[in-house]
Amino acid sequence: MLLRTFKRGGIHPPEEKLSADLAIEYGEIPGSLLVPVNQHIGKPCNVLVKKGTAVKRGDVLAEADGFVSSNVHAPVDGKVQKILNFPQLGGQIKECIQITPDNPGESYQSVLEGDTFQEVDVDGLDRDEIRKTIAKAGLVGMGGAGFPTHVKLSPPPDKTIDTLIINGAECEPYITADHRLMIEKSDELVRGIKILQKLFDDVMIYIGIEENKADAIETLEQATKDEVKMKVIPLKTKYPQGGEKQLIKAVLNREVPSKGLPMDVGVIVQNVGTLKAIYDAFFYQRPLMERVVTVSGNVVKRAGNILVPIGTPVSYLIEKYEIDKSRIKRLVSGGPMMGRTSYSFESPVSKTSSAVLFFDDSVYDTRDENPCIRCGNCIAVCPMGLPVAQVTEMIKANNVTPDIKNYIMDCIECGSCSYVCPADRRLVHWMRFGKNIINREN
């Protein structure tokens, strides 16, 4: 069978899915949590708590300011220790709320078991009610970008949505958080999908999963076999298939226009992690307070997928997985392709950290940047079809002309070009620098 995939560019890095067969574990409540105030794209939140405030699990710590913003909830019972600026996974220094939990060391599984399941009549739900519940629960896209989910689900009236794509591609090496969710929580996912189905008239749902996750494809096909409007689409394994634009091209063969959004072609893409969170928000009244994180990399003795409350510091994961701190040379949050390097072991897990990876120097090359040899590899693999070599040369010469601005803004920063560059050029970094130059001009 010929599997669907996107046509232009793409690479196939070593998959290294070390934790693919390992069930999701439950963490314990760490001794101290650092909950970032802003974990989404959009307007910053207003902090509602002060030093010394006692908080209960699920209390709103920071309230959304405006529509394109997202609530942040307390993941555990405890007391606000301090509000401070702290480096995040990803390097940026952001405001954090430090919480000292009442019961450190308590298994998070027992905390979750304390929540009561409440059956919801999905058919009786009102559309605005659904959006409101999602907004109240502080849901953001859990694939990595962190765009508030309720905004994504409220397209302007002139756009008709006919397709919903569930993103289970997980094309990045090492990460298996979504993979495990699809296997272990398939029924929950389907129930979550049914809630989204209510939002739009006559919407077709496709679940895009790469073929290297055969067990997930099988499980979800089982779970959706009675659903007429849901279909699991196996995709050819290729990076960056998990990118919204690439996934739409692969599944539907529709091309999102430059500077456009998926809703311009009648599509909304949601990550499987977000769907699990939607399920929790409706059936458990549980706001987004936890996430599955893949712990992996070449210096870990055992990899794993672990469900931890948001705000758990990386140092807790290091301890839990008995990782030799002295061997860690690089701490990457997210996948090795698009993830960001961090420099503090105390940085907290946020709503968007799908993985925390630990590497030594053997995986990442640290050679100096060399001159471009015009091999054209970067252009061949660019999934957006950009003339990467030429554009980065122009950015380097501080010559960001209007005609290359569109190229720069179209870059999805997938890292394919940097991966194949034989001259070790920091192509994605140059592209991001170009975006920075354009933003500064405006």
Next chain:
Amino acid sequence: MPDIVIAGLVLGGFALISSSGLLYASKKFYVYEDPRIEEVTELLPGANCGGCGFAGCSAYAEHVVKEGSLEDPCPVADSETMAKIGEVLGLQVESSEKMVASLMCHGTVQNSELMMDYEGIEDCWAAMLVADTTKACAFACLGLGSCVEACPFDAMHLENGIVVIDDEKCTGCGICIPTCPKNILHMRPYSKKVTVTCNNTDKGADARKACKVACIGCMKCEKVCEDDAIHVNNFLAKIDYNKCTNCEKCVEVCPTNSIQIRGQEVHVAADV
């Protein structure tokens, strides 16, 4: 007739016709330009740095002649030059002091520890995309030289992970100020050598942990100052250069050496 004469006549004829064409064009398309514009342009430093906000020295000259005022003076020219320009325009110019750029940071790699090996693009803005800081102090100079690159007068250099500004070469054009993503460059009068070399607004203990020469907001300088020129606000001392008299008393009392005299910087912090 010999050939040479014919050739001479033909060429001479051509020359006559074309020169009369040029003569006609120069009369017909003559545009009056204020001769003072050229005079002013000659007087200006001619660096075309753009510090005044115009495209270059001649664009600036055109502007001042047209406006007939010197309200926004050339930031590079000294007061003598400005007086001469004023003479051309028939204006009285108040002499103003030369300003120089000054870095509000002394977080050399010895003072504020490096937190990472940054391997990306050598530019402060590019580094800010990866992490907000490369040093222990979140306010520190990144030391990658976006301002050095921008300086048209070769007055800035990187030393020990921070930017060092040569007061003699600096003309005060101010081009470097917006190139700093950390916003730690500011202008001060050339003669006022006392500067607060810190921009950390964290509480004293946190600031001190991040950098050996951080201002901890202890208020000692504010108390010792007889001219009411130095004030601590938000755990950071700031000098009002209109009042500062260069008495250097604040430099003596500062326990962390975060107030320094330009040209006589103390590189190793005293123990608190």
